[in-house]
Amino acid sequence: MTQSIQRPQWADASSEAARAHGADEALVLEFMDALSSNDADRLIAYFADDTMYHNMPLPAAYGRDAVHATLAGLFTVMSIDKVDTFYIASRDGVVFTERVDLLTALPTGKSFELPVTGILHIRDGKITGWRDYFDLRSFEEAVDFALGG
Template identity: 40%
Template sequence: MTYNIQLTREFIAAWEDKNLDKILAMMSENCVYHNIPLPVMEGHDKIREFIAPVLEMSQRIVWDIHYIAEDDANSVFTERTDKFLINEKWVELPVCGIMTFEKGLITHWRDYFDLMTFEDAMKAAHS
């Protein structure tokens, strides 16, 4: 296992632990985070603003990795199912993500998912 793949697994574990401080500590100060198709976020303050409510509303978080690989440009690709237990209902979202690392920190993170799938699952969790 490469160092960046290990870091990616640790990053996912921080999500599953709902540890916002560790999540942010694993990102560079000016990290660019893009949940495609949502707007781009840059920097810890913007990213914290987005992530904190997700962690707070989730009773549990589980990210199942189906595939993980690294290229020679320090980018790690993951195919995952991200699961969030909200109001005793699981919200499951198929995701493909790319994290680019520099000096042990995530500098760019892009997650690709279907927004309608997410919105429908969130409605079901809040019904």
């Protein structure tokens, strides 16, 4: 399913701030593109063994196996159809992103554009930490499906 995202008025796709500068940012943008594969087996290759993943409104997953299980579980109830990263910046192995994710709740078939701020920690070309901040309630109301339980 390929859908377009309504680009927010504040987002400038042609900005230098939307392009990768350095290997860490390039890795994060590659990973963001790979998210739409909805394939936990493919995505886990980006993560270090001692990694952590936390969708901030939901419980965190610690360790590669737990991150894999969390991603696999998410992909049974929702799909990531597209990720548009509008701004990216980094310092000392920490990469910040501002983006909009186009998600579909599989039980309802409803899609929603979700603004997300993400922070990823990179070490030796692998993700050692990934935190996403978003409004869970907005997503749940838009797609008529509760991720938070």
